Amino acid sequence: MKGTIKDLLKVSGVHGYVIASPKGVQIKLPSKHPLAGTKDRFKALYDELVKSGKRPGNTIEVLWEDMVLTAFISGTASLMVVSAHNVNLALVRMTGKLVMANIIKEL
Amino acid sequence: MSEDISGGLENTRCSEIVRILSLGKQSGRLYLCNGGDTGNIFFRDGEIIHAQCGLLQGAKAIYETAVWTSGEYRFYPDDSPDVVTVDLSVDDILSEAANRIRQMDRITSLISSSSAVYAHDPDIKEKEITLKSIQWKVLAHVDGKRSISDISQAIGLGVSDTMKVFYTLIKAGLLKESEGSAGQSSARMIELPATPFLEALQKDLTKAMGPVAPFVISETAQEMGYDLLSDDTGHKAELIETLSNKIPSETMSLAFLDTMTDWLNAEGA
Numbered sequence: 001m002k003g004t005i006k007d008l009l010k011v012s013g014v015h016g017y018v019i020a021s022p023k024g025v026q027i028k029l030p031s032k033h034p035l036a037g038t039k040d041r042f043k044a045l046y047d048e049l050v051k052s053g054k055r056p057g058n059t060i061e062v063l064w065e066d067m068v069l070t071a072f073i074s075g076t077a078s079l080m081v082v083s084a085h086n087v088n089l090a091l092v093r094m095t096g097k098l099v100m101a102n103i104i105k106e107l
Numbered sequence: 108m109s110e111d112i113s114g115g116l117e118n119t120r121c122s123e124i125v126r127i128l129s130l131g132k133q134s135g136r137l138y139l140c141n142g143g144d145t146g147n148i149f150f151r152d153g154e155i156i157h158a159q160c161g162l163l164q165g166a167k168a169i170y171e172t173a174v175w176t177s178g179e180y181r182f183y184p185d186d187s188p189d190v191v192t193v194d195l196s197v198d199d200i201l202s203e204a205a206n207r208i209r210q211m212d213r214i215t216s217l218i219s220s221s222s223a224v225y226a227h228d229p230d231i232k233e234k235e236i237t238l239k240s241i242q243w244k245v246l247a248h249v250d251g252k253r254s255i256s257d258i259s260q261a262i263g264l265g266v267s268d269t270m271k272v273f274y275t276l277i278k279a280g281l282l283k284e285s286e287g288s289a290g291q292s293s294a295r296m297i298e299l300p301a302t303p304f305l306e307a308l309q310k311d312l313t314k315a316m317g318p319v320a321p322f323v324i325s326e327t328a329q330e331m332g333y334d335l336l337s338d339d340t341g342h343k344a345e346l347i348e349t350l351s352n353k354i355p356s357e358t359m360s361l362a363f364l365d366t367m368t369d370w371l372n373a374e375g376a
Contacts, residue, residue: 003365010372090344094351094368101361 003098011095013087015067018080019103020046034065035082045071046078059093072100079103112182116141121148121172122204124180129153129197136186136358141178143318144266146171147359149188155197157188161317163265165192166200171265173204174211189356211267214274218255221266225273226251228283236279245272251285299324300336304343304374311366312350315359323353344371 005028008014016029025043029036049060049071062069063085070092072079079100081092112128121139125148128137132153139146146160148169160168193200227249238246241264248258259269276282299305299321312320327349328335333342347367354360 090348
């Protein structure tokens with residue numbers, strides 16, 4: 001199965017991504033991006049999302065300022081994709097699901 | 108090497124492919140298709156652990172695909188199933204499959220194909236006939252319009268097993284082939300518009316869900332209020348995503364997403 005981070009970044013309108021796990025938060029966004037230095041906010045969001053374990057479904061979309069944050073959760077791992085609000089969200093969800101499946105395989 | 112295991116069932120029957128994969132101690136999924144019917148047989152270290160063909164699961168699904176004499180096959184290494192439905196050895200399965208093939212050769216000498224349509228024969232010769240419950244079940248569905256394949260789906264029995272029951276009913280003089288009705292069954296099948304997107308979608312969904320794929324595509328688009336001929340990439344992606352959620356197997360759902368995401372990206376999404 002393909003579904004790599006590269007595929008995700010190729011989707012028009014995707015700014016970058018964040019991978020969060022109990023080990024920490026890794027942000028991959030352009031240095032001048034408004035969310036580039038917001039590790040604490042991502043950590044807080046990750047903690048909230050992972051804590052609500054009984055949540056139905058594992059893909060969450062959050063409208064954040066003028067952007068969309070699509071979070072994929074599996075167990076304690078999370079992939080959060082930051083994109084423009086007019087991105088093809090279904091394509092982001094499809095690609096993100098594949099990337100997440102590969103991340104889980106590697107864990 | 109296993110990536111290249113593919114070909115036509117005209118030259119290599121399912122049993123032979125199963126034997127080769129078993130001897131090679133392969134792990135992965137053997138995908139088979141025969142017209143609108145599809146089957147999947149999963150291997151782990153050369154042993155069969157799961158099989159599915161239409162509504163059938165387990166050994167019955169393997170016997171169903173074993174009698175196919177046309178179509179294609181392809182082996183996908185490392186695909187694994189979510190469930191285990193087969194606990195027989197490959198030797199036991201192949202021995203029973205050989206019996207089924209012999210039976211099917213006899214049946215096809217009388218019944219041309221599973222698309223044949225039969226009707227009740229009013230000129231019954233026997234004074235008394237005893238039927239098994241499965242024969243009665245099949246007989247009750249025969250209406251001179253539905254094909255053997257349609258009836259097999261309606262009663263949830265494999266096509267080859269349904270053909271076997273038809274064989275016994277024809278031999279008993281209860282059924283006769285319906286004249287001029289060969290086209291009726293296919294006329295009821297849904298034909299999606301011939302666009303590259305829908306062709307790719309149908310091909311890949313058929314791999315995951317079998318012959319119901321065109322129905323599922325048409326129904327899902329209707330539920331979502333999407334025009335299948337629309338060029339809107341957002342709509343296409345949402346349709347693919349919704350369809351992927353309807354695939355029961357997680358592995359197959361991801362494989363479907365994988366291929367269709369590539370397709371969308373290639374189209375310039």
